[in-house]
Amino acid sequence: MIKAEIITIGDEILFGQITDTNTQWISTELTKIGIRTTRKSSVGDNKADILQIFHEAQTRADVVLITGGLGPTKDDITKTTLCEYFGTELYINEDALAFITDFFAKRGREMTEINRMQAALPRNCTYVPNLWGTAPGMWFEHQGTVFISMPGVPFEMKNLMTHALLPKLQTHFQTPTIYHKMIRTVGLGESFLAERIEAWEDALPPHIKLAYLPHFGQVRLRLTATGNDLAQLQAETQAEVEKVLPLIEKHVFGYDDDELETVIGRLLKEHNATIATAESCTGGYVSHVITKVPGSSAYFVGGVVSYSNDVKINELGVKAETLAEHGAVSEQTVIEMAEGVRARLKTTFGISASGIAGPDGGTDDKPVGTIWIACAGPNGTKTRKLLLGKYREQNIQLTATFLLEVLRRQILG
Amino acid sequence: MIKAEIITIGDEILFGQITDTNTQWISTELTKIGIRTTRKSSVGDNKADILQIFHEAQTRADVVLITGGLGPTKDDITKTTLCEYFGTELYINEDALAFITDFFAKRGREMTEINRMQAALPRNCTYVPNLWGTAPGMWFEHQGTVFISMPGVPFEMKNLMTHALLPKLQTHFQTPTIYHKMIRTVGLGESFLAERIEAWEDALPPHIKLAYLPHFGQVRLRLTATGNDLAQLQAETQAEVEKVLPLIEKHVFGYDDDELETVIGRLLKEHNATIATAESCTGGYVSHVITKVPGSSAYFVGGVVSYSNDVKINELGVKAETLAEHGAVSEQTVIEMAEGVRARLKTTFGISASGIAGPDGGTDDKPVGTIWIACAGPNGTKTRKLLLGKYREQNIQLTATFLLEVLRRQILG
Numbered sequence A, B: 001m002i003k004a005e006i007i008t009i010g011d012e013i014l015f016g017q018i019t020d021t022n023t024q025w026i027s028t029e030l031t032k033i034g035i036r037t038t039r040k041s042s043v044g045d046n047k048a049d050i051l052q053i054f055h056e057a058q059t060r061a062d063v064v065l066i067t068g069g070l071g072p073t074k075d076d077i078t079k080t081t082l083c084e085y086f087g088t089e090l091y092i093n094e095d096a097l098a099f100i101t102d103f104f105a106k107r108g109r110e111m112t113e114i115n116r117m118q119a120a121l122p123r124n125c126t127y128v129p130n131l132w133g134t135a136p137g138m139w140f141e142h143q144g145t146v147f148i149s150m151p152g153v154p155f156e157m158k159n160l161m162t163h164a165l166l167p168k169l170q171t172h173f174q175t176p177t178i179y180h181k182m183i184r185t186v187g188l189g190e191s192f193l194a195e196r197i198e199a200w201e202d203a204l205p206p207h208i209k210l211a212y213l214p215h216f217g218q219v220r221l222r223l224t225a226t227g228n229d230l231a232q233l234q235a236e237t238q239a240e241v242e243k244v245l246p247l248i249e250k251h252v253f254g255y256d257d258d259e260l261e262t263v264i265g266r267l268l269k270e271h272n273a274t275i276a277t278a279e280s281c282t283g284g285y286v287s288h289v290i291t292k293v294p295g296s297s298a299y300f301v302g303g304v305v306s307y308s309n310d311v312k313i314n315e316l317g318v319k320a321e322t323l324a325e326h327g328a329v330s331e332q333t334v335i336e337m338a339e340g341v342r343a344r345l346k347t348t349f350g351i352s353a354s355g356i357a358g359p360d361g362g363t364d365d366k367p368v369g370t371i372w373i374a375c376a377g378p379n380g381t382k383t384r385k386l387l388l389g390k391y392r393e394q395n396i397q398l399t400a401t402f403l404l405e406v407l408r409r410q411i412l413g
Helices: A022-032 A047-060 A078-086 A094-106 A113-119 A154-172 A190-196 A198-202 A230-251 A260-270 A285-291 A309-316 A320-326 A331-344 A392-412 B022-032 B047-060 B078-086 B094-106 B113-119 B154-173 B190-196 B198-202 B230-251 B260-270 B285-291 B309-316 B320-326 B331-345 B392-412
Strands: A002-009 A035-043 A063-067 A090-092 A120-122 A126-128 A137-142 A145-150 A177-186 A208-215 A218-227 A252-255 A275-279 A300-306 A349-355 A370-377 A380-387 B002-009 B035-043 B063-067 B090-092 B120-122 B126-128 B137-142 B145-150 B177-186 B208-215 B218-227 B252-255 B275-279 B300-306 B349-355 B370-377 B380-387
Touching (some): A022 A035, A035 A047, A047 A063, A126 A154, A190 A198, A198 A230, A260 A285, A260 A392, A275 A331, A309 B300, A331 A370, B022 B035, B035 B047, B078 B120, B190 B198, B190 B230, B331 B349, B331 B370
Parallel strands (some): A002 A063
Antiparallel strands (some): A035 B035, A090 A120, A300 B300, A349 A370, A370 A380, B090 B120, B349 B370
């Protein structure tokens, strides 16, 4: 197994001033070519700290990927520190200089001495052209470890990796094959899921590992198979998926990159069906989740956010007696909301939610977190009562997940 | 200067399958209490790697903050590895067990043996109750270094830090006094803002530092004053705020933790006013932003998400001719949407958005990112055309920010 470490250099990440999206992307891409990230580290713009992490990483890893600290300003010291680490010096690389000169000329911008110095590279490096910016990529081989230095700008780094460095890594290391399969479940907590599939998990072959990734009412089960033959790994993993599926089938909504809202979008399109929403406590969040999917206008017609009782009555046709008798947070109300929006917007399905999102507004009878949801469709209306927690945003997000899950099952019939 | 290292444990972060938002948040909060993060590391669910990073961090840092690997399932090994590192063993902590038992009882859920084992803690730890989940917080002191172990679920970790661990760190390390004041602006880009306040910034006393924190159409200006006397730092910072305010007054919507939607909520309540939304391209997101504020039912009446033209016509009263003549993405349409929802839901203000969120659907005339917004109120209807970028989610979020800002100025008159 080829081991990689990723090192991010820069005070701005260390102090929390910018979000580091690079390391997640890099490790995902390395995984795909069978290189395992074994550590990620961030250090500041400080020579001693950078030298130390270079040294540590070299003793552990086959390849060390470094981002950041290549800008033209004084606080960017990656290049001089690489020179010190490798015991070499900077020189002007003519290919890099020609590229940078051309880069500025094409944009009609003047090139300063600071820009010219971006063509200065450590003598022991292989120059990797960065066609997307002025900080070159660099490849080093040192005492059996590959060091790669890249700019921190995500757009430049990603292009450099995709078009030059990932292929170079695949050639350099003749890597074992890793295959990942993600099973995406909803509606069953991590520990209940774990108990239900315990015997299956214990019987997994040693080269297939399982991980639980829980997130807001969903749990992703990730299978990671390591070997030499991709087709064989895929077949073995698929066999395991088929063994576990009968135990949790009702809860599996998709695989790999599937999201609940994209799966629902696909299902609605397949069934030539449309959807409308009637939201009280979720306040538009369910509509937002559905419509953040590109192309959702093919099946999402619209929705009503009915915070006040008047809006429930006038815009959704909820009966005043229903509200008076059962209250806004009741099974009867969400039924009338879902059926009302479905009739009014002429859609195949209508979904609704009404509850007490919190933090205030609870009663002994209906404490904070009491939420009713409904889905009206061609085969009738299905309801569910949720008893969630005290936290407003979490209640809103969980309600959306459970409501979309009720809808998914209704579409499947 | 107290030095901190942050360690994230879990294959899912190392392999890039989930986004780590914890370390950025933790380092930002540590900075606020005067603790400097000097390194961040991620390692997998692998005992040898975890032991090694614990050892390294201890030689360098005053405090080591650890997240992740505390779940109830088999792949989470942080607790047993902590035991091995400290040379101790797990025992059932009665306080932790009582809390977990109660946690499940309150939710009417059955507690499994796996859940019970979450109350098992290393003997040398101080138990820090996690009121937001079932994985306890832990505080260790070992050879002069503080080790803190927290769950990786961001919501639980943040609450645990805010309510228990940050105060405990301040007491333990007797950190210097730091006072932060945040000025929150909207509608002026970072570089324009910087030019406008350059002279003021250059004249700041050396113990007051300024940082620009841009985020989705907003820029936060963070003043950080360091010294010994809190009252004096507050007075000095306030004097600087009063100097800069006249330069940027129109763009300042609040201070510190103020969010645009909470400020608008306060303003609406003060003016005894109500609001309704009519959303096309934002798909419910504007309503969601308004209603995620606790107590928003006092001023938010409801909204219509009008994705289809039929819904615009039937539910909002947009004229068919308007749509035919100007298109759904037009000034005339957003005016009729805002005025329509205001009349129909009988509110003081009505706000609307219609545009091409992307990634598809653009034309030469109206490229992706073309979005019209409107705010109708007692003093007429104000509109604005936005020319945003290519990215759907970003366009939706920016539109919400600009629309709320138009509303804010309309309320202020």
